[in-house]
Amino acid sequence: MSATPDSAVRAYIEEHRSAFLEDLAEWLRIPSVSADPDRAADVRRSAEWLAAKLAETGFPVTEIWETPGAPAVYAEWPSGDEGAPTVLVYGHHDVQPAALEDGWATEPFEPVIKDGRLHARGAADDKGQVFFHTLGVRAHLAATGRTAPAVNLKLLIEGEEESGSPNFPALVHARADRLACDAVIVSDTGMWSEDTPTVCTGMRGLADCQIDLYGPDQDIHSGSFGGAVPNPATEAARLAAALHDADRRVAIPGFYDGVIELTDRERELFAELPFDEAAWLRTAHSYATLGEEGHTTLERIWARPTAEVNGISGGYQGPGGKTIIPSAAQLKLSFRLVAGMDTEKVQQAVRDWVAARLPAGIRHEITFWGATRPCLTPLDHPALQSVVRAMSRAFGQKIRFTREGGSGPAADLQDALGAPVLFLGISVPSDGWHAPNEKVELDLLTKGVETAAYLWGDLAENGRSTQ
Amino acid sequence: MSATPDSAVRAYIEEHRSAFLEDLAEWLRIPSVSADPDRAADVRRSAEWLAAKLAETGFPVTEIWETPGAPAVYAEWPSGDEGAPTVLVYGHHDVQPAALEDGWATEPFEPVIKDGRLHARGAADDKGQVFFHTLGVRAHLAATGRTAPAVNLKLLIEGEEESGSPNFPALVHARADRLACDAVIVSDTGMWSEDTPTVCTGMRGLADCQIDLYGPDQDIHSGSFGGAVPNPATEAARLAAALHDADRRVAIPGFYDGVIELTDRERELFAELPFDEAAWLRTAHSYATLGEEGHTTLERIWARPTAEVNGISGGYQGPGGKTIIPSAAQLKLSFRLVAGMDTEKVQQAVRDWVAARLPAGIRHEITFWGATRPCLTPLDHPALQSVVRAMSRAFGQKIRFTREGGSGPAADLQDALGAPVLFLGISVPSDGWHAPNEKVELDLLTKGVETAAYLWGDLAENGRSTQ
Numbered sequence: 005m006s007a008t009p010d011s012a013v014r015a016y017i018e019e020h021r022s023a024f025l026e027d028l029a030e031w032l033r034i035p036s037v038s039a040d041p042d043r044a045a046d047v048r049r050s051a052e053w054l055a056a057k058l059a060e061t062g063f064p065v066t067e068i069w070e071t072p073g074a075p076a077v078y079a080e081w082p083s084g085d086e087g088a089p090t091v092l093v094y095g096h097h098d099v100q101p102a103a104l105e106d107g108w109a110t111e112p113f114e115p116v117i118k119d120g121r122l123h124a125r126g127a128a129d130d131k132g133q134v135f136f137h138t139l140g141v142r143a144h145l146a147a148t149g150r151t152a153p154a155v156n157l158k159l160l161i162e163g164e165e166e167s168g169s170p171n172f173p174a175l176v177h178a179r180a181d182r183l184a185c186d187a188v189i190v191s192d193t194g195m196w197s198e199d200t201p202t203v204c205t206g207m208r209g210l211a212d213c214q215i216d217l218y219g220p221d222q223d224i225h226s227g228s229f230g231g232a233v234p235n236p237a238t239e240a241a242r243l244a245a246a247l248h249d250a251d252r253r254v255a256i257p258g259f260y261d262g263v264i265e266l267t268d269r270e271r272e273l274f275a276e277l278p279f280d281e282a283a284w285l286r287t288a289h290s291y292a293t294l295g296e297e298g299h300t301t302l303e304r305i306w307a308r309p310t311a312e313v314n315g316i317s318g319g320y321q322g323p324g325g326k327t328i329i330p331s332a333a334q335l336k337l338s339f340r341l342v343a344g345m346d347t348e349k350v351q352q353a354v355r356d357w358v359a360a361r362l363p364a365g366i367r368h369e370i371t372f373w374g375a376t377r378p379c380l381t382p383l384d385h386p387a388l389q390s391v392v393r394a395m396s397r398a399f400g401q402k403i404r405f406t407r408e409g410g411s412g413p414a415a416d417l418q419d420a421l422g423a424p425v426l427f428l429g430i431s432v433p434s435d436g437w438h439a440p441n442e443k444v445e446l447d448l449l450t451k452g453v454e455t456a457a458y459l460w461g462d463l464a465e466n467g468r469s470t471q
Numbered sequence: 472m473s474a475t476p477d478s479a480v481r482a483y484i485e486e487h488r489s490a491f492l493e494d495l496a497e498w499l500r501i502p503s504v505s506a507d508p509d510r511a512a513d514v515r516r517s518a519e520w521l522a523a524k525l526a527e528t529g530f531p532v533t534e535i536w537e538t539p540g541a542p543a544v545y546a547e548w549p550s551g552d553e554g555a556p557t558v559l560v561y562g563h564h565d566v567q568p569a570a571l572e573d574g575w576a577t578e579p580f581e582p583v584i585k586d587g588r589l590h591a592r593g594a595a596d597d598k599g600q601v602f603f604h605t606l607g608v609r610a611h612l613a614a615t616g617r618t619a620p621a622v623n624l625k626l627l628i629e630g631e632e633e634s635g636s637p638n639f640p641a642l643v644h645a646r647a648d649r650l651a652c653d654a655v656i657v658s659d660t661g662m663w664s665e666d667t668p669t670v671c672t673g674m675r676g677l678a679d680c681q682i683d684l685y686g687p688d689q690d691i692h693s694g695s696f697g698g699a700v701p702n703p704a705t706e707a708a709r710l711a712a713a714l715h716d717a718d719r720r721v722a723i724p725g726f727y728d729g730v731i732e733l734t735d736r737e738r739e740l741f742a743e744l745p746f747d748e749a750a751w752l753r754t755a756h757s758y759a760t761l762g763e764e765g766h767t768t769l770e771r772i773w774a775r776p777t778a779e780v781n782g783i784s785g786g787y788q789g790p791g792g793k794t795i796i797p798s799a800a801q802l803k804l805s806f807r808l809v810a811g812m813d814t815e816k817v818q819q820a821v822r823d824w825v826a827a828r829l830p831a832g833i834r835h836e837i838t839f840w841g842a843t844r845p846c847l848t849p850l851d852h853p854a855l856q857s858v859v860r861a862m863s864r865a866f867g868q869k870i871r872f873t874r875e876g877g878s879g880p881a882a883d884l885q886d887a888l889g890a891p892v893l894f895l896g897i898s899v900p901s902d903g904w905h906a907p908n909e910k911v912e913l914d915l916l917t918k919g920v921e922t923a924a925y926l927w928g929d930l931a932e933n934g935r936s937t938q
């Protein structure tokens with residue numbers, strides 16, 4: 005355990021909590037909706053507000069990084085200690101669209117505190133979780149008597165995450181020198197629940213594509229020709245159906261090559277989580293579970309690669325019937341990838357599989373929309389252990405492990421910077437990301453501040469081993 | 472061979488040919504497009520014109536039969552001979568839409584004779600083929616010296632065939648007493664080619680349906696939930712793919728129950744036809760053949776039941792990708808049926824098959840759009856032999872056999888009247904049914920007149936055995 009007096013951290017946070025919340029509320033009033041071109045000026049104002057606030061916090065370097073889209077904010081606070089590890093915090097300052105008429109109880113860009121919760125668009129995703137790092141580093145300094153953090157602290161807060169981070173990979177690659185670090189801390193995720201604090205250890209990757217199939221040059225009559233020529237809608241269906249075998253494993257040859265399988269320990273840890281399948285099905289708006297044989301639901305969504313049909317179309321779609329063989333059909337597929345899989349190899353496996361399965365008379369085109377790599381930090385990684393210790397001091401509880409089924413820009417940082425990605429998020433599923441009435445639990449927000457306050461000292465002590 | 476002097480028939484036809492063509496041209500000028508509500512008065516005018524012309528031809532009974540849609544024309548000419556068989560001719564007086572700007576070389580409703588062809592909408596489908604029966608019966612009387620035909624001749628010429636004959640089955644059932652007959656002659660089909668005169672011996676039936684599949688109550692995120700809940704687009708694809716086995720046979724249990732298999736003789740006769748697969752593929756706008764293993768293309772389209780995907784849809788269909796699991800998907804399927812199959816049993820087999828294949832968590836609805844029964848007249852049927860003899864006298868050639876892959880109201884007549892359906896059509900594939908520049912070959916039209924002139928005497932001689 006670190007020597008940092010936890011009570012000093014708590015006292016500092018308590019003293020500055022209301023000013024911190026007032027500042028956060030000011031930021032939340034800026035409607036930085038990156039998807040809305042009319043809000044471009046607000047997104048820029050949000051970046052400038054944050055840069056100024058980080059300077060005020062003490063970061064000696066604060067910069068606005070332009071992109072072809074919305075600007076990112078970069079800040080740097082060197083430790084001054086010889087050999088201190090370097091840590092990069094990732095988050096985003098843009099938010100999802102929100103309007104009162106979508107079902108908000110209060111104005112989404114007028115923050116309201118009620119019953120221990122701060123309600124506003126961006127309260128949890130992601131302004132609240134970015135902002136706990138400001139008070140966090142101040143509490144770290146106050147409690148340790150330092151004038152600079154125990155690690156070389158960098159922040160990169162992008163402005164287009166809610167628009168799919170279109171310019172983020174290029175930005176990271178172009179600025180890789182400035183961003184160089186020993187570990188990335190992503191503060192844009194959640195925990196299992198208020199009662200069960202967790203650390204996320206990885207995200208799935210993504211490769212998605214469109215497959216266009218062409219048969220007859222025009223729709224033809226199913227009476228005159230039916231049963232004697234290939235039908236592209238049938239072939240699209242046969243491809244989509246062949247994605248999975250009878251055990252709902254992905255049946256594309258080579259798809260599982262390199263997959264890092266769950267260890268028995270990881271499966272045990274997943275199984276220890278208080279998973280309520282009926283409640284989970286409600287969040288999935290679904291009526292049954294279905295997936296790869298031999299795996300639990302949590303294993304399926306967190307740690308297994310998948311193939312999904314996102315869209316399928318071909319032929320007549322109006323009312324009633326029309327007895328045609330359509331001239332074309334289309335499939336939109338997405339593949340979630342797990343650690344150990346190579347996105348390029350998966351894409352090639354899909355291309356080969358499609359080409360091998362189509363009969364003569366069906367032409368095809370396949371287009372991949374790009375790929376996001378999976379990321380995973382092993383449970384025994386020293387930097388992960390630092391996060392777990394810092395959280396357990398803040399929460400006074402055992403910290404458990406989760407993963408994230410979705411895919412995000414974290415992997416771009418992992419790949420471009422060659423550093424492990426760690427997740428420090430205090431949001432809970434009820435926070436309503438991307439939904440009306442988004443909120444953050446003030447207790448958890450405070451725990452986030454406290455975790456950040458403990459984390460830098462712990463990482464510095466264990467700094468050597470994060471490299 | 473009948474004793475009718477063929478030369479007398481030919482002389483009579485030659486004498487009356489130009490008046491016959493002038494009358495036909497007058498009828499073709501009436502744009503009786505049943506699909507166009509603005510043409511309803513023209514469709515009625517067409518029915519009235521035909522009824523008057525049939526009365527002028529000598530039919531003592533001519534009636535307009537009203538339906539909830541367009542009117543049909545009914546005519547009757549009793550033989551007067553004791554025990555004469557009764558024959559019902561079926562055709563239609565409505566036509567497909569046509570407009571000069573669709574690519575017609577001349578006005579579609581201004582008939583033009585050029586290079587031995589009569590160009591006009593309806594020239595082949597079906598006014599020309601209905602109309603050859605008028606001069607046909609007159610030539611029959613002139614050559615035999617009779618004052619009434621050798622058979623009790625009935626005509627039923629409907630007005631909604633090009634709109635799917637929505638009121639035809641009800642009309643036939645309601646008027647079954649008046650329509651009672653020993654054989655139905657359908658003059659609304661074609662021959663193999665000008666050089667290869669053929670008789671069609673049957674049509675496939677049709678059952679088509681829509682299957683709606685429902686999964687999550689709304690589209691859900693494929694990252695958060697992918698791989699763990701059922702996806703209705705995947706299930707739609709799995710259903711469509713399971714329609715056929717690896718040999719492209721329909722894999723629905725019970726589907727083939729009752730199918731009357733082709734005899735070796737029928738397969739030989741099909742194989743004797745001068746089938747040019749490359750040319751056929753061009754008419755199919757397709758690049759390869761594909762169908763049930765162990766059958767030729769002609770067997771597949773004429774004599775084998777099929778399952779086709781007419782439409783498939785579900786999930787995202789816009790540009791680019793969208794990583795969702797869709798909440799719903801839809802399949803539109805059509806099944807072509809051959810003689811021996813029961814439409815209700817096929818529908819039930821499809822319902823059972825769908826219900827048995829869907830996983831928990833996927834709800835479904837299945838809607839059949841109705842069904843058309845298949846029809847088939849055996850090669851050795853005496854009435855079919857009469858048609859073959861009459862045609863071979865007119866064409867001076869061996870008559871070969873075809874079938875029709877499509878489905879039509881002929882089967883309604885077969886079922887409602889309990890009579891065999893025979894096809895007497897002289898149209899050829901190049902006539903351009905439903906296309907711009909429809910035409911009929913005047914030589915073949917004359918052969919149709921001549922066949923009709925021989926047919927009634929032959930059927931009367933063989934009348935007993937048609938019952």
Ligand SMILES: [Zn+2]
Nearest residue numbers: 129130165192
């Ligand atoms: Zn976020």
Ligand SMILES: [Zn+2]
Nearest residue numbers: 596597632659
């Ligand atoms: Zn027709």
